[in-house]
Structure formats: C-alpha cells, structure tokens
Amino acid sequence: MTAQISEGLLLEGEQVPMMATPLGQYFELGGEKPEFQATCSALWRGYRGSWEIIDDRLYLVGLQGNGLGGRTITQKDLFPDYPERAFAHWYSGTIRIPRGKLLEYVHAGFGSQYEQDLTLTLDRGVVVSKQVIHNGTAPEGATEGYSPAAMTVFQQGDAGGKQE
Amino acid sequence: MNYLYGYLAVGVIYGLSVWIMHKLRPSKNELNDTITAALDKAKEGQPFSFLEDILVPFLAILIIVTAWPVLIVMHIRDKRRFERRLDDDGEEQFTVTAEDVLEQLTIQEIEQREMVMDPLHSVPDLPFGHLNPVWVKFKQSLNEQDAIYSFTKIWQPPLSLYPEEVSGYVCVRDEQPEHFILTKVVELRLN
Numbered sequence: 258m259t260a261q262i263s264e265g266l267l268l269e270g271e272q273v274p275m276m277a278t279p280l281g282q283y284f285e286l287g288g289e290k291p292e293f294q295a296t297c298s299a300l301w302r303g304y305r306g307s308w309e310i311i312d313d314r315l316y317l318v319g320l321q322g323n324g325l326g327g328r329t330i331t332q333k334d335l336f337p338d339y340p341e342r343a344f345a346h347w348y349s350g351t352i353r354i355p356r357g358k359l360l361e362y363v364h365a366g367f368g369s370q371y372e373q374d375l376t377l378t379l380d381r382g383v384v385v386s387k388q389v390i391h392n393g394t395a396p397e398g399a400t401e402g403y404s405p406a407a408m409t410v411f412q413q414g415d416a417g418g419k420q421e
Numbered sequence: 422m423n424y425l426y427g428y429l430a431v432g433v434i435y436g437l438s439v440w441i442m443h444k445l446r447p448s449k450n451e452l453n454d455t456i457t458a459a460l461d462k463a464k465e466g467q468p469f470s471f472l473e474d475i476l477v478p479f480l481a482i483l484i485i486v487t488a489w490p491v492l493i494v495m496h497i498r499d500k501r502r503f504e505r506r507l508d509d510d511g512e513e514q515f516t517v518t519a520e521d522v523l524e525q526l527t528i529q530e531i532e533q534r535e536m537v538m539d540p541l542h543s544v545p546d547l548p549f550g551h552l553n554p555v556w557v558k559f560k561q562s563l564n565e566q567d568a569i570y571s572f573t574k575i576w577q578p579p580l581s582l583y584p585e586e587v588s589g590y591v592c593v594r595d596e597q598p599e600h601f602i603l604t605k606v607v608e609l610r611l612n
Contacts, residue, residue: 286603287555316543336551344543346550349607381537381605 259298261366266354267309267318274355274402276367279315279348280306280335286347291330294323304330308345310377313384315345315352346382358395371395432486435493439485513579517591517598522570528560531569531590535604549604559590559602568593572601575609583608 263274281302284290293303304322308315318341322330333340357372374390485492526534537550547553563569573588585608591601 282606283551285606286552288552289554311541314539314541316541338545339543339551342541342543343551344537344539344541346537346539346544347552349605351608351610 259301260363260369261302262300262305263367264305265307265319266352267307268354269310275308276353276355277351278302278306279308279345279350279352280304280317280320282350283335283345283347288347289335291322291334292325293330294325296323309342310384315348315379315382315384317343317345344382348382349380350378352377352379358399358401360393360395360399429486432489435489436482436485515576515578515587517572517574517589517601519596519598521572521574522591522593522598523573524571525568525593526571526590528569532556555602559592559600562600563592564594566594570598572598581608583610585609 263276264278266273266275295301295303304320306317307319307321309318310316317332317336320330320332320335322334324330331340332343336343353367354375354377355369355371355373356375360370360372363369370392372392372395374392376388376390377384378386378388532548535548535556536546537544537548544550545553549556569590570593571588572591573586575584575586577584585606587603587607588605589601589603591598593599
C-alpha cells in the first residue's frame with residue numbers, strides 16, 4: 258500500500274490537491290480507457306488529471322499518463338475534439354480537498370488526514386453542495402501540503418514493475 | 422566459501438541491474454516529472470537523519486545483496502497480482518435483475534433526457550455527451566422486439582469499501598433484463 262499522488266484542481270484561482278479520480282468513473286461508464294501503465298507505487302492508476310471548476314462545473318483540463326512502452330497519453334487521446342477542456346458530466350460523487358497542516362499520515366490511497374477538508378458534492382459534473390469539515394488542529398511544525406512520503410518507482414514498460 | 426561469494430555477487434549484479442534499468446528510463450515525460458516532484462516534496466525540509474539517510478539505504482543494500490531470491494519471488498508475485506487486477510474475470514460482475522428496473526422508455530425519450538449542455542461548449546451536442554459512442558453501441562445491439570427500461574440498483578463492488586448506487590438503461594429481451602448502459606455511479610460513503 259502506498260499513498261497515491263492526488264489529481265490537481267484549479268479552484269477559484271488556486272491550485273489544490275484533489276482526492277478523487279473522476280476519470281475512473283468515466284471508464285466505469287464505458288468511456289474508452291487507454292492502457293495506462295503504473296510507473297510507481299504512488300500512482301497505480303498510471304495517470305494524473307488536471308481539473309478546473311468554473312461556475313460550479315467540473316472540467317478536465319489536462320492529462321499526463323504513461324502508456325505501453327513509455328508512450329505519453331494526453332487528454333487528446335481520450336477526448337480528441339476536446340484536448341484542452343472537457344466537461345466532466347459523467348462524474349457524480351464527492352471530491353475531497355484537504356487543507357491546512359497534516360494531522361495523520363496514512364500511507365495508503367488518499368487516506369492522510371489534514372486539519373480541514375473541503376468536500377464538494379457533484380451531480381453529473383455540477384457542484385450541488387460544499388461542506389467544510391474541521392478534523393482538528395495539527396501540532397506545531399506539522400507539514401503542510403499533500404504528498405506521498407515514499408514510493409517505489411518501477412521500470413518503464415513493465416506492467417508489474419520492478420522494485421528498487 | 423566460493424558459493425557464498427558467488428551468491429553475494431549475484432545479489433550485487435541484481436541490485437546494479439535494477440538501478441541501471443531505472444536510470445535508463447525515459448526522463449522526458451511530464452508524468453515522471455510529477456512523480457519526481459512528489460518525491461522531492463516528500464523530502465522537502467527534512468533535516469539529515471541517520472535513520473533515513475544512512476541506516477535505511479545501508480539496510481536496503483544489505484537486503485538486496487543477501488536476500489535477492491526473496492525479492493525476485495516477491496516481484497514475480499506482485500507482477501502476477503497486478504496483471505490479475507488488470508484482467509480479473511473471476512470477480513463478481515454487476516448485473517441488472519427484474520427487481521431493479523424502473524420505467525420503460527423509448528429511444529427518443531432517453532436521448533432527450535440525456536442531452537448534456539455546457540456553456541463552455543466542452544461537450545459534444547449529442548445524447549450522453551462524451552459517452553455518446555457507448556450509447557450508439559448500445560442502440561446497435563438492440564433488436565426490434567427489445568424494450569428499454571431505466572434502472573437503479575445499490576450494489577457492493579468486490580474491491581471497494583463502499584456500496585455504489587448505479588443507474589442506467591437496460592435492454593429487456595423476452596421479459597428478461599440483459600445488457601445495459603450505465604449513466605451514473607455514486608459511491609455511498611458513510612459520513
């Protein structure tokens with residue numbers, strides 16, 4: 258188990274980590290899925306999406322993915338006619354945006370807890386509610402900003418990955 | 422004694438080969454840059470630590486050199502497990518039953534209700550938007566006698582901690598729900 262690299266979200270002019278993978282739902286609903294390759298244990302999904310919320314609507318605005326043989330997969334591969342902005346109308350669910358200092362580091366998924374969580378609930382790509390959850394106050398000197406603390410990097414082009 | 426030296430030499434070669442293969446990785450890749458940035462961020466502001474900077478690397482090298490057969494076995498096991506995850510036909514599949522169906526609809530009604538609008542024109546002006554090809558394929562699979570029903574079902578995916586509310590349209594053939602198209606999957610987290 259390894260903490261996972263978050264998706265990126267531009268929210269009200271600020272770049273924040275996004276603890277949700279809306280593209281996973283796109284693939285679940287039948288959207289064509291390229292053969293992403295995991296290149297490190299902190300990114301099992303093999304890609305990192307960049308998102309933006311404009312007028313309460315979620316858009317995919319960038320994609321960096323690794324394909325077979327180290328091929329780069331971009332948004333253009335998924336949405337050829339929408340290489341710069343695609344409305345994520347397929348996504349329903351919550352998006353967690355951690356804020357403040359680290360309360361508890363969890364080395365799995367998006368499990369780490371921060372002082373606050375901004376939770377956005379979306380219905381078919383549209384934000385329908387926002388909630389701020391206060392999880393506690395971190396001790397003096399606690400780190401700020403989300404990041405996995407360790408990971409294993411695999412060899413390129415090896416689906417299983419070799420540990421080092 | 423020669424056997425021991427030979428065994429340790431294989432460990433050194435194994436460790437070096439993994440390290441060289443890593444160095445030969447293509448580096449001109451935005452995603453690799455993201456991963457490197459995440460690693461740098463993880464190390465950021467961390468003072469020198471005997472444990473992390475000396476002891477852990479020393480133990481790692483020691484383990485590689487002395488226990489390389491175990492690492493190779495673990496690697497093969499992980500690789501198989503990962504491949505099973507990519508193509509796991511053994512796990513329980515989502516199905517739609519007669520109890521899940523809600524309302525019979527025509528193709529026209531469905532296409533009307535599934536139009537996606539966006540003020541920034543970032544979606545095709547077609548039913549189901551970016552997922553229109555999935556709908557087209559579904560329509561092509563229908564026979565003349567088939568009926569289409571909407572459905573909603575709560576189900577527990579085998580690899581998930583949380584149940585999901587799954588909605589969509591199902592083809593009902595000879596009064597039996599058959600293949601379907603999904604329109605919405607919502608993870609039901611317990612808050």
